[in-house]
Amino acid sequence: MNYELNIGWLYPELMSTYGDRGNVVVLQKRCEWRDINVEIVPIDFSTTNQELRTINLIFGGGAQDRQQSILIDDLRKNKGPVLKEMINAGMPGLFVCGSPQLFGHYFIDGNGNKLEGLGIFDMVSNYPEKETPRCIGNMVASLNFQFSIFNFQKNTVVGFENHGGRTYLGKGVKPFARVLAGNGNNGEDGTEGAVYKNCIATYSHGPFLPKNPHIADWLIAKALDMKYKKVIPLETLDDTLEWQAHDYMLRRLKVY
């Protein structure tokens, strides 16, 4: 039987700041290499809720302030309620860079303006004092063992963070990982990202999945499980190159 997945991409023209599409490319290719048919569904202003409901896996990238202000109304009013329902029902998703801020309760920007989020993730974000530097640089974190993809061979994630905002988690989410090198959510409590149901939020921006193929496969497996209501084992791929790139960053940041 040929499996099929619809991968939704939130506002690809507006929420794509710096290499974000790498995540979509990786999900698509890793499905295709396993003969899983994939359709990439751009979710933008013209997308109806009916179309939205055909999505099996969702991805959101980062938006610049101006772009964010263009889409925020549509996201909140038209897409938000349905997305919340789907995520609560177990649809897997990945939100990188700035999009997690939109999925929390609220975000207070650098000028003190409060932006209401979708409230799907139990977390809040704000901007520290003006002089506080942005969190910029390579980052390594170890996966939270409460999180079901924890496995003893590959329990790290690597990424590049570039954010001014700081995020604080509530009880309704689990941290995605623990920071080993870098800042993560706020540079204070050691948490990095958040997991709610089957959705992952991370402050890694841009192409997060290319060097974290285990996370890509976890998302794909979850999407298949949810759609076909059974566990579908994923064919193993040759990820030598991906892990070399992953391990290079561990060595460089002297994590191992």
Place this chain on the structure above:
Amino acid sequence: MDIVAIYIGYIVSWISKAFGLGAGATWPGEVALRINPQILSKLLSKITKRIIIVAGTNGKTTTTLMIKKILEDQGFSVLHNESGANLLNGIVSAFFTNNKESYDYAVFEVDENVFPTLLSYLRTKNDELRTTIVLLNLFRDQLDRYGEVDTIAKNWLTTLKKLDKETTVLINGDDPHLAFIGKQLNAIVSYFGLDDKTQYIPKMQHATDTIFCPSCGNRLTFTGVYFSHLGDWKCTKCGFTHPKATLTASHVISPLEGVYNIYNTLAATLVLETMGVDKKQIQKGLINFMPAFGRMEEVSYQEKNIKNLLSKNPTGFNESLRTVLSSKQKGPMMLLLNDRIPDGTDVSWIWDVDMEQLDGYRYPIIVSGDRYLDMAVRLKYGLEKMPNDKCQMINKSLDEAVIQLTNVIQKGETGWILPTYSAMLDVRKILTGKSIL
């Protein structure tokens, strides 16, 4: 203090040259600026005719060099900052490299973030009177250093608005964001643009930054796109439209391959024409133009022909690929990815490059540089066929990668090197046996 700063600048410049320290492009200026942060205002009074400032993400070095060469052909003395040394310290250093009382012209390429600061030094009305400013383009580039395109555009607009109507500002009208800036200025604004339907690309590239109206936020309508978000655009909602261009592609012949070089040629030509340089003289200068290092520069190494195309951001990389694929010169390719400070420490941008263009490339592709593994992963996911050893080689050592490249260039072929900035300096050192900066 002025005198002290200036003398120390000369001394540092002399020391770096005498001892071959290779830091003469930035250090003299850095030291002079530390002694007197206002030193530039003083130094700028050495320019007697006009100061030309070139800003933009891509094309600064080539455009600056074209203007400089052609002005020198006319017998003028021209001061310019060395390529890459485009922060304030590089601009100040330019004054110390030779000890002249005055210059007819200064041609500066300036970093996107430093541009507003440089303009603030041109405070007096007299200075503005003698200034021509060129805005080439604004693309995503080194997000970790520059921040977002919108932030840069906002800073530019704030500073440029302060210029009075004696200043000349020449703008690429194919870039909607720059046209939006131009609309709001008091200065004398002229535009250049391609206006050539034969150069339209069949479909929009992924790496675009301004496809929504900078004025009202509605989606822009493009009749055609030249690359990234440069094209013939208009906003159907608020009516903001492409400004009429004074100079278009049919009036110039670019001396270098690549659509982006047509823009550079247009910008340089418009600068020179508005200053009254004879059209025939401009044309003559362009025909004899030799590219800046690493920008379509051709070198012969161990009897193999090699071309260097600096490729440091998504739009630049896409245009390099387009140039290689459409060139009559065919051959192996080497991609060099570094993540040092001058390259930007974040290599995420390679995922915005349309590597898929390389699918089915018939010649070997070699990958090297500090982040060669990231580039190799990008290619793996970009090309339809899984790469194998025959068509792709990855090598951590640049020296070995260069040997591999020269080995696979067959007779009659050209090897193409697409490096990031610091990789370009490194590879050029291997190929020519000397360092530049």
